[in-house]
Amino acid sequence: MANISGKYCIVGIGETAVGKRPDATTNSLHLEAIKACLDDAAIKNSQVDGLLTNQPLNDSHRSYAVKLAHMAGIDPLFATDLALGGATPIAMVQLAVMAIDVGMATTIVCVHARKRSTADPTPGHPIRRGDEHWEEPWGHFAAAGGHAFAASRHMYEFGTKSEDLAEIAISTRKHASLNKNATMRKPITLEDHQNSRMIVAPLRLLDCSLESDGGGAVLVTSAERARDFPKKPVAILGMGQHHPHFSLLDAPTLTTLGGKKSSEMAYKMSGLGPKDMNFAQIYDCFTITSLITLEDYGFCKKGEGKDFVKNGRITIGGQLPLNTHGGLLSQAHLEGQLHITEAVKQLRRNEVEPERQVANAQMGIVSGHGGSLAMHATLILGAI
Amino acid sequence: MSKDERGRATRRGEPYLDEPEAKPFWAACREHKLTAQRCSSCKKIFGFPPQAFCPHCLAREHEWVTLSGKGTVYSQIAYHRSWHPAYQDKIPYNVSLVDLQEGGRLVTNVIGCAPEEVIIGMPVEVVFEDFPDYTLPKFRPVK
Numbered sequence: 001m002a003n004i005s006g007k008y009c010i011v012g013i014g015e016t017a018v019g020k021r022p023d024a025t026t027n028s029l030h031l032e033a034i035k036a037c038l039d040d041a042a043i044k045n046s047q048v049d050g051l052l053t054n055q056p057l058n059d060s061h062r063s064y065a066v067k068l069a070h071m072a073g074i075d076p077l078f079a080t081d082l083a084l085g086g087a088t089p090i091a092m093v094q095l096a097v098m099a100i101d102v103g104m105a106t107t108i109v110c111v112h113a114r115k116r117s118t119a120d121p122t123p124g125h126p127i128r129r130g131d132e133h134w135e136e137p138w139g140h141f142a143a144a145g146g147h148a149f150a151a152s153r154h155m156y157e158f159g160t161k162s163e164d165l166a167e168i169a170i171s172t173r174k175h176a177s178l179n180k181n182a183t184m185r186k187p188i189t190l191e192d193h194q195n196s197r198m199i200v201a202p203l204r205l206l207d208c209s210l211e212s213d214g215g216g217a218v219l220v221t222s223a224e225r226a227r228d229f230p231k232k233p234v235a236i237l238g239m240g241q242h243h244p245h246f247s248l249l250d251a252p253t254l255t256t257l258g259g260k261k262s263s264e265m266a267y268k269m270s271g272l273g274p275k276d277m278n279f280a281q282i283y284d285c286f287t288i289t290s291l292i293t294l295e296d297y298g299f300c301k302k303g304e305g306k307d308f309v310k311n312g313r314i315t316i317g318g319q320l321p322l323n324t325h326g327g328l329l330s331q332a333h334l335e336g337q338l339h340i341t342e343a344v345k346q347l348r349r350n351e352v353e354p355e356r357q358v359a360n361a362q363m364g365i366v367s368g369h370g371g372s373l374a375m376h377a378t379l380i381l382g383a384i
Numbered sequence: 385m386s387k388d389e390r391g392r393a394t395r396r397g398e399p400y401l402d403e404p405e406a407k408p409f410w411a412a413c414r415e416h417k418l419t420a421q422r423c424s425s426c427k428k429i430f431g432f433p434p435q436a437f438c439p440h441c442l443a444r445e446h447e448w449v450t451l452s453g454k455g456t457v458y459s460q461i462a463y464h465r466s467w468h469p470a471y472q473d474k475i476p477y478n479v480s481l482v483d484l485q486e487g488g489r490l491v492t493n494v495i496g497c498a499p500e501e502v503i504i505g506m507p508v509e510v511v512f513e514d515f516p517d518y519t520l521p522k523f524r525p526v527k
Contacts, residue, residue: 133403133433140491148461198464249490
């Protein structure tokens, strides 16, 4: 297997303002993110020859990537939609690397936007999750339910408590409080977490991520071409995926997820390990998702996540700052697109508020997680 | 498809009785029998949802068998918020993942006890709840 580690780079990023964007549409948010990304990279749309995107949640249809490319004035030699839920933004970067590596394109924009906080009057059909007709007749409707099953089981197997999950919510909120482009910026306490209303027991409101409007994009090219771009390139060092089940009905376990094999592949490709990471942007649709992923990624042993997240270890200034932008829990839920852009900003340095900058950020790991705790993708990024 | 105030699909509360692979399952539920597909080749239970080829060995031939209805709770949760009008007056209610003795798992409800009395690992047995157009398998603690 040819090792792509370090041969491809992210040379541009774009983020829109997030939160409530009543005047925007799903389409306009995608275009806004693409424009911000190309401006950041200082290149024209005519110089981009590939586009990857996620199936839009509010309007699933064929070939959104091709539609979007032409809406953005891009004539793509390579374009497709991916549909791996919250693992999609990372999977897009991985596919961009593969497409460039085999010579099908040179410069690919990967974009995803969501319109979930305010109504999108654009006509269209919402995307299905799949197999919900084997869940909904019994009153199981929500992602909160699926993740509550994992939390309940993790508590049963390892003695994890709601107060342990609170550590993740509190630290993530602290990071959001330092981020000007975050939706929820008021710091929270353990008491706030424990007093927040139960959504699906054992998960409380403050264990749950936001519903957001917004978008993000990254531009991928070869390390060779990356030298021509004005911003400091960030190298793609390792990547992996694993999708160990599809629905709750065929999950072999809910306490070890795809992150284990996915991270093992990414570590092997990069020649790095958990101890080399200066920060982690770990998918946090619910607090339990991050706890399980920290274990699966080898930052601690299985079942020890509850101790790992304590004593400031996951807060900026600690051993492994987690979700330095405020994550899906407190910044915005764009299916992890902003976990990637934040990692790039941390590695470029001087692009975030000074109090949010991780000191000596050289390498970081990013995770994506989708569906019924089913899909997983990993990216290891490094400063050049 | 109708949408809610945020433009999302309205949640569906009923099973699809006419899904070709699942038709025998729903017909048996109507007769208060819990059934599953058993592979004629590897003899394993397919699991759910029903499908045309064995998920273990990919053989096509299978038979529908009646299960014991016994199972164990793999995980349990309690909904304190309703995502569907039909559940507004039911919260808090239990939803459980029940692993069936012969193989296969269902998303279902453990009924006949309070949500907080449902414990992971507890043995449960099937009971059937009849609705005008369909019958759902649910579970109760084994006495």
